[in-house]
Amino acid sequence: MSKIKEFLIPFAGLKLGKHNFEYQINNKFFESFDFNEFQDADVKVSLVFDKKSSMLELSFKHKGTVNVPCDLTGEDFDLPIKGKMNLIVRFGDEFNNDNEELLILPHGEFELDVMQYIYEMIVLSVPQKRIHTGIKDGTLQSDVLDKLAELTVKEQKEESTNEEDIDPRWDKLKKLLTDK
Numbered sequence: 246m247s248k249i250k251e252f253l254i255p256f257a258g259l260k261l262g263k264h265n266f267e268y269q270i271n272n273k274f275f276e277s278f279d280f281n282e283f284q285d286a287d288v289k290v291s292l293v294f295d296k297k298s299s300m301l302e303l304s305f306k307h308k309g310t311v312n313v314p315c316d317l318t319g320e321d322f323d324l325p326i327k328g329k330m331n332l333i334v335r336f337g338d339e340f341n342n343d344n345e346e347l348l349i350l351p352h353g354e355f356e357l358d359v360m361q362y363i364y365e366m367i368v369l370s371v372p373q374k375r376i377h378t379g380i381k382d383g384t385l386q387s388d389v390l391d392k393l394a395e396l397t398v399k400e401q402k403e404e405s406t407n408e409e410d411i412d413p414r415w416d417k418l419k420k421l422l423t424d425k
Contacts, residue, residue: 249277251268252358252359253358254357254358256294256296256301256356257355258355259294263293264295265291265292266292266294266359267291268289268291268292270287270288270289271286271288272286274364282313283311284321285311285312287310287311288308288311288367289307289308289309290305290363300333300334301333301334302334303334304331304332305329305363307326307327307329307370309326310323311324311326311371312324313375315375316376328366333346333347335347337351338351
C-alpha cells in the first residue's frame with residue numbers, strides 16, 4: 246500500500262483547535278489495499294481533527310453505499326452503510342498502534358496518514374451477512390427466488406403425499422410408545 250498525499254495530514258503546520266476534512270471514497274481507494282469485495286463504492290467520510298497542545302483527537306464519520314453480492318441470491322445490490330470512529334493520538338518515544346483507539350507517534354513526527362483508519366472503519370461497518378433489501382420487503386424479482394419458491398412448493402407436496410401413504414400399523418406401534 247502506497248501513501249496517498251490526500252490522506253496525509255501535516256498537523257505540525259495546523260493551529261490549535263478543530264479542523265474539518267472531507268473525503269469521497271470510491272473503488273480506487275480499495276484497490277490500493279488489494280481489497281476487491283466491493284463491485285463499487287460511494288462513501289463520504291468526514292473527519293474532525295482537533296489539535297491540542299499535547300495530543301490530537303480525531304473523530305471519523307462515514308455514510309454511503311457499497312455494491313456487494315447478496316448472500317442469498319448472488320445478485321449485486323447497493324448496501325447502505327454508516328458508522329463512526331474516534332482516535333486519540335499521543336506522542337511518545339516510539340510508534341505504537343497496538344490499541345485501536347490510541348495511537349502513539351514518535352516526538353519528531355509532523356504528519357499523520359489516516360488512510361488505514363478510513364479503510365478499517367468502512368470495511369468493519371459492512372455486515373457479515375449481506376441480504377438484498379428487496380428480499381426483506383418482498384419486492385425483489387429474481388430467477389433464483391422463483392426457483393427457490395418452486396422447489397419449496399414441490400417439497401411441501403411431497404411431504405403431504407408421504408404422510409397419506411403411512412401404514413396404519415405404524416400408528417398402533419407409536420401408540421404403544423406413548424401409552425407407557
